Amino acid sequence: MKKIALTLLVITLILVVCIGVNTLQFTSKQPNVASIDGIEVNTARAVQTLSAAIKLETISHQNSKDAVDQPFFELAQLISDRFPAVAQNLQKTVINKKSLLYKWQGKNSQLKPITFLAHLDVVPAEQGTLDQWKYPPFSGVIAEGFVWGRGTLDDKSSVLGTLEAVEHLIESGFAPNRTVYLAFGHDEEIGGKQGAAKIAEYMAQQGINSLFTLDEGMVVLNKQLSPAGKDTAIIGIAEKGYVTLRLTAHAEGGHSSMPTSTGAIGILAGAITALEQNQRPSKFADTVEETFSFLGPEMGLVDRIMFANQWLFGSAIISALERKTSTAAMIRSTTAITMIEGGFKENAIPSQASATVNFRILPGESSAEIKKHVERVIANPAISVDFITNSTPTEPSKISAADTTGFSTIGRTAQQLFPGAIFAPGLVLAGTDSVNYQNSAENNYRFAPYVLGPDDLGRIHGINERIRIEDYGLMIKFYAQLIINMDE
Numbered sequence: 001m002k003k004i005a006l007t008l009l010v011i012t013l014i015l016v017v018c019i020g021v022n023t024l025q026f027t028s029k030q031p032n033v034a035s036i037d038g039i040e041v042n043t044a045r046a047v048q049t050l051s052a053a054i055k056l057e058t059i060s061h062q063n064s065k066d067a068v069d070q071p072f073f074e075l076a077q078l079i080s081d082r083f084p085a086v087a088q089n090l091q092k093t094v095i096n097k098k099s100l101l102y103k104w105q106g107k108n109s110q111l112k113p114i115t116f117l118a119h120l121d122v123v124p125a126e127q128g129t130l131d132q133w134k135y136p137p138f139s140g141v142i143a144e145g146f147v148w149g150r151g152t153l154d155d156k157s158s159v160l161g162t163l164e165a166v167e168h169l170i171e172s173g174f175a176p177n178r179t180v181y182l183a184f185g186h187d188e189e190i191g192g193k194q195g196a197a198k199i200a201e202y203m204a205q206q207g208i209n210s211l212f213t214l215d216e217g218m219v220v221l222n223k224q225l226s227p228a229g230k231d232t233a234i235i236g237i238a239e240k241g242y243v244t245l246r247l248t249a250h251a252e253g254g255h256s257s258m259p260t261s262t263g264a265i266g267i268l269a270g271a272i273t274a275l276e277q278n279q280r281p282s283k284f285a286d287t288v289e290e291t292f293s294f295l296g297p298e299m300g301l302v303d304r305i306m307f308a309n310q311w312l313f314g315s316a317i318i319s320a321l322e323r324k325t326s327t328a329a330m331i332r333s334t335t336a337i338t339m340i341e342g343g344f345k346e347n348a349i350p351s352q353a354s355a356t357v358n359f360r361i362l363p364g365e366s367s368a369e370i371k372k373h374v375e376r377v378i379a380n381p382a383i384s385v386d387f388i389t390n391s392t393p394t395e396p397s398k399i400s401a402a403d404t405t406g407f408s409t410i411g412r413t414a415q416q417l418f419p420g421a422i423f424a425p426g427l428v429l430a431g432t433d434s435v436n437y438q439n440s441a442e443n444n445y446r447f448a449p450y451v452l453g454p455d456d457l458g459r460i461h462g463i464n465e466r467i468r469i470e471d472y473g474l475m476i477k478f479y480a481q482l483i484i485n486m487d488e
Helices: 002-025 043-054 070-082 084-089 156-171 196-205 264-277 286-298 301-308 310-322 325-331 367-378 405-417 433-437 469-487
Strands: 091-095 099-104 114-119 146-148 180-185 210-215 232-239 241-250 334-342 352-361 383-387 422-428 441-446 466-468
Touching: 002 301, 043 070, 043 146, 043 156, 043 469, 070 084, 084 156, 091 196, 099 196, 114 156, 114 196, 114 433, 114 469, 146 469, 156 180, 156 469, 180 196, 180 433, 196 433, 210 405, 210 433, 232 286, 232 405, 232 433, 241 264, 241 367, 264 334, 264 352, 264 367, 264 383, 286 301, 286 325, 286 422, 301 310, 310 325, 352 367, 367 383, 405 422, 405 441, 405 469, 433 441, 466 469
Parallel strands: 114 180, 114 210, 210 441, 232 422
Antiparallel strands: 091 099, 099 180, 146 466, 232 441, 241 352, 241 383, 334 352
């Protein structure tokens, strides 16, 4: 018995030592960066321009027959009018009528260019919610310290913010060593196939390969949202894939007075329940490991010990992440029932019912794998599973490196302008135009430099979208400072 106790004691001591050593070696990846004021920005002028842009209803429509081109032409004219230095000093190329590409020629052609991405289009305001908006969605109202309206967060602030940065740099006499491109697609909200994809195709034809692209995707999470309890600039290094499947249940129809035991709607309901109860497995993908290799050392002692010793606490970490919808989406492909259709009369049993299910695919998985998962979970020959015809699956993006000069410069620039902030790589849960540029750049990063708190998350594509005027000024400073820092 003493021998067993001694053995257990030795094993415990070894375990404690291993945990302690790993924790001590789990050190911060944050550089020591001093905050700066950044360039001087004419915020009043910038805010008026953003407001004017918000008033233009550059809405993407899934059905091309509903497309209205005129607001996009008016936005292009607004850009020409409000940014005379850009118009005079940058080469402008119009792609596919509505997308815009600007080239700011650098002095050193040996340096690889950098490309800022953003999109001109917005989603519509949902009908039936207009009375819930504090200010109308396309009013561009400036009030209460904010600019209000659709596109203030997604994504006209990035379009106008990069243009403001370049305009101010030119006005100050700055001329870049490294060539800078600004690429603004017009249909990101419906996949970017006619906008960003065509710009990327044009750049490939011109032999342009960027050091990195920087697009929207992640933001500065405030202390309440960040797992580290500090303002955290999350820089997206990858994004999830996207696939939508239609489930169609077939059964015998008939009169409701003589119902069968298994009608189409009931069969479909069972399949939906099965899918919601059998989610894709959670896993610590490469992107999540990267995220917590940066965040872990900045967390409290208990969390730091756990993330430093994932070999021991991995299951506990996954269980903790699964408890919140926001973090659960980081570690698995998600399942969302988005539409359902069935029935045609209150006293008739339909012979067919269908549901639309949207999946956001974790890197390392594929749309084909998702379809097999659905078929396996449902396991019912009465239900057909098909890719929807009007939406092509988008596979997860490649994972960009978090150990490059470009990534660290983006993070360092965020720290300069957001005092006390840390930065970390992350996985973008939605889609961006970046996937169209995967063969046009060494790396694709996704970060919009504004702060979001718990009250702000629902505003993107939601009601009362707005951006804080102070944050918009910081956005402009960030883009300008990044150009300066990449020139060093």
